[in-house]
Amino acid sequence: MARRRIGVARFWHESNGFSSALTEIEDFEGYQGGTLVGEAILEGTGRGDEIAGFTDVLRQRDDVEIVPLISAGALPSGLISTEAVAHLESLWRTQLEAAAPLDAVCIAPHGAMVAEGIDDFDGHLLAMLRDHLPPDAVVVTALDCHAVVTEKMISASSAVVAYRTHPHRDVVETGRRAARILLDALEGRTRPVVRSTHLPMIMAPPDDGTVAGAMKELFDACEAWDERPGTISCAVCPAFAWQDVPGQGVSTVAVTDGDPDLAQRIADELAEQTWEARQHFRADPMCTVPEAMRQASRVAGHPIVITDSADTVGGGAPGDNSVLLSHLLEHRALIDGLILTHLPDAPAIAELADACVGDVVTLAVGGKRDTRFCRPLTITGRVACIAAGPIEDDFGAGTTPTTETGPIVCLAIDNVRLVLTERTIHGPQTSLYRKVGIEPFDAKVVALKTGIGFKKAYAKVAAAVYRTDCPGAESYDLSRYSFRNLRRPIWPLDENAQWER
Numbered sequence: 419m420a421r422r423r424i425g426v427a428r429f430w431h432e433s434n435g436f437s438s439a440l441t442e443i444e445d446f447e448g449y450q451g452g453t454l455v456g457e458a459i460l461e462g463t464g465r466g467d468e469i470a471g472f473t474d475v476l477r478q479r480d481d482v483e484i485v486p487l488i489s490a491g492a493l494p495s496g497l498i499s500t501e502a503v504a505h506l507e508s509l510w511r512t513q514l515e516a517a518a519p520l521d522a523v524c525i526a527p528h529g530a531m532v533a534e535g536i537d538d539f540d541g542h543l544l545a546m547l548r549d550h551l552p553p554d555a556v557v558v559t560a561l562d563c564h565a566v567v568t569e570k571m572i573s574a575s576s577a578v579v580a581y582r583t584h585p586h587r588d589v590v591e592t593g594r595r596a597a598r599i600l601l602d603a604l605e606g607r608t609r610p611v612v613r614s615t616h617l618p619m620i621m622a623p624p625d626d627g628t629v630a631g632a633m634k635e636l637f638d639a640c641e642a643w644d645e646r647p648g649t650i651s652c653a654v655c656p657a658f659a660w661q662d663v664p665g666q667g668v669s670t671v672a673v674t675d676g677d678p679d680l681a682q683r684i685a686d687e688l689a690e691q692t693w694e695a696r697q698h699f700r701a702d703p704m705c706t707v708p709e710a711m712r713q714a715s716r717v718a719g720h721p722i723v724i725t726d727s728a729d730t731v732g733g734g735a736p737g738d739n740s741v742l743l744s745h746l747l748e749h750r751a752l753i754d755g756l757i758l759t760h761l762p763d764a765p766a767i768a769e770l771a772d773a774c775v776g777d778v779v780t781l782a783v784g785g786k787r788d789t790r791f792c793r794p795l796t797i798t799g800r801v802a803c804i805a806a807g808p809i810e811d812d813f814g815a816g817t818t819p820t821t822e823t824g825p826i827v828c829l830a831i832d833n834v835r836l837v838l839t840e841r842t843i844h845g846p847q848t849s850l851y852r853k854v855g856i857e858p859f860d861a862k863v864v865a866l867k868t869g870i871g872f873k874k875a876y877a878k879v880a881a882a883v884y885r886t887d888c889p890g891a892e893s894y895d896l897s898r899y900s901f902r903n904l905r906r907p908i909w910p911l912d913e914n915a916q917w918e919r
Contacts, residue, residue: 425517764824
């Protein structure tokens, strides 16, 4: 029996068009074990991504040969540089040429990758894939639900699936769904067709994510459609608002078994439900950091979480914006107890290379990656702890159980504990504070660079949560940005925006 040759691949990056930190080759090479090609993708254990889901399903079949192509990812940040584009294109082309012929491919591009000079880098890579496949090859694309879905992505795909949770908890399962859909199509049990609907609408992630509220209702509607005859899969993609690209906007996607009219009807109905719920997706009011500190001083319990969503590393912000820290230091006397916060700052770590525990140091921190929305802040503190990574990835941000931080230094500034890391890390990691001997749940205030990601660790223990309005590359107040390339009108930037089925 001839074995079906099925390629697996993943490209992961969320590109923030307002971030001042370009994404370079070394950012891909230094993230989660680096860029992997060929058999290296399948070696080791502990992958927690779509490729793990693809292979879970495909390995159950004796008549399938898994052909690992490429796994490349970088921490969310600014646009992918021209040099990194050329590097990834070369690797991708080389792997596709070496792997030919392929019968099918399961691929997981993020869906929100933008490069210098290429607005739709995901679609660009998918088009390259199609150019190297036979016309009848099956391609199933697994997207992050924050994909900015384009016609180029749709036209290159036999079927499309996307995450249904935020914070994302179904990454591996999304890979499994994609692989099952691919096998059904490859063996002729289904004839998938894809249709999508685009809305003139952008949004910041709602406070409840997909746990409750209007977004949960939309994702529940997708699951309900899955159970109806003729439906293979469907998705709501709230997009990623911090990209100034022509294809920007919320999309819905439906895949049916040989019925394009049904696919379009499902996509339109999901779009209509999304549009009618749009008022529920306005960003919740936020307070200033000083007001959050005053409120926190009156709360009896702990920990009290103060968030700065505008500098969320998981959304491509640089992560070293100094504004939150500046306010924490200015108002630290209000708080009876420890105040914890973190900044990634490689130059500061290098400056502290010869420091010892107990030393009092003065240095500039923050504002080195984020050169657009802040400046470095000069502080004086005592070295309380020196450590080194990796740390446990208790946030679940990556594909491996640990996250590399490089050297770690904890500075004590009265009751503030500022943890500096050489590397930028994804997600509010409670393990970072434990690495320097502090139990974060016992602190009075934990100040985090996060939108809703804090809920993974802190939702059940937080005595109170205050979301603050700081400047940065991922502010939930989208009116702060000068969008020049969006198709206008678009809600909520234009309240008069209209859409009809």
